[in-house]
Amino acid sequence: MIEIIQKPISPELVVNKVKTDSSGCVVTYIGLIREYSRGKQVLSVEYSDTEGKAENRL
Template sequence: MIEITDKPISPELVVKQVKTDSSGCAVTYIGLIREYSRGKPVLWVEYKDIGGTAENRLQEIASEVRQKWQLNNIAICHRVGRLNVGDINIVIAIASAHREEGFAACQYAIDRFKQFMPTQKKETYKDGSIQVEGNNI
């Protein structure tokens, strides 16, 4: 399951999508909008899928992960739109027979997400300043 959505993400539903009878574990990463970034209080964060390429980039990350580890399943769900402090912006779920590859694969997936930054990320701070980053700028 690879998904770009503008709706709130349910980690439980994402995990349910990856579980199989042969899975010994389901490892998850849940990314949250934090209160402070770059030393400034955050008002909100906005993610945009400029050009509509984000889902393909997430598919590429999932393919890389599948090539490196023997997994039962992988899901990456990323939320776009304006998110407030505490909102979930990404859920990565990995199901595997053993925890070692599950944890390693999940760590790799979020690291690649941060490197690729498949969406534009615009942080708006309480002082009115903004910071924009991402591959689609």
């Protein structure tokens, strides 16, 4: 499942989308952004890519 969205992600909803009765397990990863990087406070994070290109790469 690959989906690019611009809203918060609910891990529970993602798991419910991909699990089946025969699933042994579903593994997810949640990354947290550090408060400081290179001595400066991180205020925001932005990801961008040409529309449609990210899906092809993934």
